Amino acid sequence: MRIPVSYISTLLLSGIALFFCHGSVESTFAQSQSSSVAPLMKLLKSGRIPAQRQGTIIELICRKGNQDDLGYIWEQIITDKLKGEMKEKSLLSLKESFQNRKIVPAGSLNGIAALIDQKPPLNQTAVELAGLWKVPSAAEQLQELALSKTTNNKLRIAAIDALVSIGGPESIKAMQELTRDHSPNEIRYLGAAALVSLDLNQAIDAGLKILTSNESGDPTPLIAAILDKQGAADQFASAINSQKISEDVAKKLLRYMYSVGRSDKSLSDALSKAAGMAGAEKKLTESEFKQLVVDVISKGDPERGEKIFRRSDLSCMKCHAVSKAGGEVGPDLSPIGASSPVDYLLRSILYPNQAVKEAYQTYMIITSEGTIVRGIIVDRNEERIILKDANGKQIVIPVDDIDDEAEGGSLMPQGLTKFLTRDELVDIVKYLSVLGKPGSYAVRSKPTIQRWLLMKNIPELILSNEHPDEELFEEHVLRASGTEWTPQYAMAAGLLPFEELNSLATNSKLLLQAEINVTESGSVGFRINSAADTKIWIDAHALESKLENQFPLEKGLHKLTLLVDLENRNDRGIQAEFFKPADSKASFTVVGGK
């Protein structure tokens, strides 16, 4: 049953409760007899719309149409009347109409089998649809995909999800198979995560086996699945209380939990105990709080604070940017110290739910299947709500699937301070309190490079070749896929410290890239603190290894790449900026963000 939580206050005047129905008119769009997209169907069937422009109309039909309307589109897909990109788009539209409205095309769905055998990206969508529509006849194919060693990870996850959705003993068996210890741990976790919604006891048993194995690896899929399932966190907590997991694993689980803004008491307590951290936090007394404020002002060290802020176990930069570089879930903190006093900052970290800026108010939704979704509302209408979670991922929930919903405070995790000593907390608040104030933490005024992309595995061809030619460079660096790169954020004042990068170097070398968006073409300069042992490229064009370069740039996005050999560098890091040479007409911005 849906319990609408009115976030308009209902006025109790004279004891009469006045209920507002805010748009929650009982919608019957999904099963209505007469289709509200009749004019669209007429237009589509009339043939007046050129084939290459049918994408939008099909999307609109899928958005509002009934089963028969969708059945017509489905038929166009499986009979190959829709081709190529239009076919992919239409399939995605069908998927979206299920995600938003849980509506399935009329007629036989067995045609999905043929689509699962197609090439990417069609097969991916087809696998997802087989799960959403719960097509039993596809189960066998899906099991093969889930278990096959050659399936890529994305497709495997989709196949597993689909099997979970279809359910049944066969699916459970397949998932059990995945968790066996002959598989690599990352696949075992996927299996255990899938079992969470099929059979929680089995999932926890299997999960603990992996967590207590020698190579525990990254438990994200498992803990994410447990947090998403209503009631699972408590059960997992009691399992942990009775079975020992290592401090390291417990910390990993706890860190993940906090990083997505969850602080369920039982699990948080159990993991804190296992991690050897202080148990339940006690709320500070008024005088303790005041003393903290005093200490921040008198003893806090912003430099130390910045290092703590950047620590990956705190996940601060996963959500917050400083000087435009970092996550975009929470607000950019560059000017925060200029507008927020110390006690407000301290409160925001200790009690993040007390004062939430309007744009960051979260919502918590429990679906009829018992899944918990928490995030900021991106958009909502009568049919569905879209939430953005702490990972920046958007999740669509059909209104019909909502079992309960409530305002959920801030996405900012409660309990973060567990990872901090008191001195560290004092330093981090000090750091925040100076951000944006005049001085070395002022809002940056120069176009320094704050967000770098670091290439994880530098291709041998680039490392070994003293002067790689432009074609080679383009192929292996400029066109390298997104997954090859991780973002690295410079400190507020612009320095990218080597000490945080050493472990990421390939043969002591770092390949770093910055992006610049040119809006008026002209001459642009690049300046770096040291060019020692450094090669520099703008796009595929090699520049001289010197402190300053100037080059003409056309409108559009350009990439500046550095290859730095750390072997003989003894300085602290890289600090670089673009600049506008005198008389240049160029206009540009340095790309920041996540």
Place this chain on the structure above:
Amino acid sequence: MKNFLKIGLCLISATILILSNREVQADQQYLKLNPQDHVVFIGNTFAERMQNAGYFETLLHSRFPDKQLVVRNLGWSADELTLRPRSKDFQDHGHNLEDHKADVIIACFGFNESFAGKKGLAKFEADLNKFIDTTLQAKYNGKTNPRLVLFSPIANENLNRHGLTDCKENNKRIELYTAAMQKIANEKNVLFVDLFTPSNKLMNNGKHPLTFNGIHLTDYGYQQLAPAIDVALFGPRIKSGSTVDIKKLRAEVLEKNLQFWYDYRAVNGYYIYGGRKAPFGVVNFPAEFAKLRKMIQNRDQRIWAVAQGKTVPTKIDDSQTGDFVDIKTNVKDLSSIKITSPQESQNKFELPPGFEINLFASEVEFPELQNPVQFAFDNKGRLWVCTMESYPQYLPGKNVDDKVLIFEDTNGDGRADKQTIFANGLHLPTGIELGDGGAYVAQQPNIVFLKDTDGDDHADYKEIVLHGFDSADSHHSISAFTWGPGGDLYFQEGTFHHSQVETPYGPRRLKNAGIFRYEPRTEKFDIFVSYSYANPWGHVFDRWGQNFVADASGGANYYGTAYSGDLDYPRKHAGMKQFLKKQWRPTAGCEFVSSRQFPDEMQGNYLLNNCIGFHGVLQYKMKEDGSGFAADPVEPLVKSTDTNFRPVDLQFGPDGALYLIDWFNPLVGHMQHSIRDPNRDAQHGRIWRVTYNKKPLLKSPDLAKASIPELLDLLKTYEDRVRYRVRRELRIRNTEKVISAVNKWVAALDTKDQDYQHNLLEALWVHQNLDVVDTVFLKKMLRSPEPKARAAATRVLCYWRDRVNNSLDLLQVQVNDDNPRVRLEAIRALSFYHDPKALEIAVESLIHPQDYYLEYTLKETMDTLEKRMEAE
């Protein structure tokens, strides 16, 4: 209609005798009052406005001087029996009927409900039955059931004003609902007062109009109607030797009502009782409201004393009403709070080469310039600005004295040398725009129209023209006033707010942020954009009438056409992409560069104020993006390292310079510090002026003195702001003369002029400003060879659709236009219809190439139309 304020109060007692009890519908049944009764008004704007008039309440006390009646007005703009939206946790504020221990309830409903017509009558009757039953069973005073009186709606008035409804249809519906109320009241044995009949009679017989917009009584109107209410409730007055000084009594009533208003309609409710009351509001506000409520009781006592013929001291003694809590700042590092002098601030600006910034005015030369918020230039080239020294809100017992100031640079040195106080005694004027011979000023929860009628530049006429804009968060309240090219006034409000406004065309409601559109000539008032903004504070139209909106809190910027289609309350438009990538937040105010005083390459750039972190004016280069626009950041125009510098409004002046107003404050957050933090500054404010030193200043035309033909020629001026002010001036000239002149002007235009189509568009907008529908001219512009003109004409058609025949056929042509923006305007316009055919026409746009905005707007229009079809 303007001078009725001055018509003497002495008429009252005379009028009482003239009215006979023939007018009274309530037979012999009269309302019985007991000593110390608490009489509470509830209901819609009719009830709400009664507290500003005070006539009936004065009569009540004069009739029952010894009963010591406690009268409280809980009227609320546009309330209905079953729809009374309030901001979060308002019920905790202490204004429920239980809190007021109501013995007598006077309920004024039915007007807003009546717009549902015959179809809605059954629901209204059911609601009314239920309301009566529930009310009569309650014991709000803790002891007895209340006595209930139902007031019918008043009649609506035909003001014979061009463009304004004659209210005939309204009156038919009101009569229908009044009859239903009477019937149910009889059945339930509840006292009923028919106000329709006597008000209708007064409207038909009187020499002066009773309303200013057809539906809301003026002060004079309430004065005329008060005796009818008095007699209907209590029977004819027996001539007595009463020596009550009615004028004095009314003054006491109005003073009590004013203090009660500060309580009941307290601004910043979100920080008093709502979602953000902790951690600061719970410290200071309880004592403030305890004091205010004791002050109100003091005023009750004075009312009784005066009613009994006693004299009261001129100065009200509030010494025993308690003290405030001493609020300490939470700014720990007090060295960070440093008030910079104008000269120090001046030295902290950085501008691109060739630009200069100078101080136009500051609190040093003009001490009244405190916390300026919005400004406008009048047609003599003077700068008007509203100030908010009472910010963040009224402190009980401390009179508010916010102002509208006029600044003049009489010697042309770029600095103000003369200040005139146009209006004072205001409370939080968050927005201002000039027009129609006066100024529209935000007075949350209202908008007042202020006017100087005797030429001394001081407002002597004041009317609340619109009610019901929520004030739950005073810095989210109505702001960023601007005229559209067609003579429509726009203003915006932020989230947390639940607003509802009564209009002659039915109530209009908005929750959680949006933009309003008001046509003063026709009194049409609509929700222009209903969107989940945080707090929009910036709205600007470009040369061709396309509009752009800046949302302050999150720093978002939107292309206005795409999401300003119609939808029905409480729906909101779906999330839409921004037309530029945010650099900083929060922003306040946006403007396009359109000044020959500025460099050529900057023309058309979008300027945006930012006031935390980055203190200055950001700049973006606009570009076409399919049916819409996009923008790229370029070098900021103004940058300051003075963190007190908070630019909150900007506009090009008549001399071609850019003017900026500086709210100037070390603290700005509403949430980060106590509302009463002593470091919130209320003594400073500056106006800055930016010029380019390589080009001459522009000659400022004296629009106020220009002839109509001269004004029309000024519509050829390059600068957007000159044409903006010319249109505003033409609106107050004689309509017939302007129309005849504009038609001649059009005929004489040079067809080879590269601006010919733009000149024609200006002529069309002049028609729209004057609400003179010229279908032939409109049709010509709908098919103009210039697509930008076709798009703008499509917007005009949208707002003339009720008076242009076959408007859907015209839109069908626009929907199939070659140009995507024309199609976008047409798809938007179709959302305003209630005809299934509009949907069929809208989807025809799919035959043509698509882009983001076309798809977005089509979805929005389809959703609106489909919902209406489902509801039919």
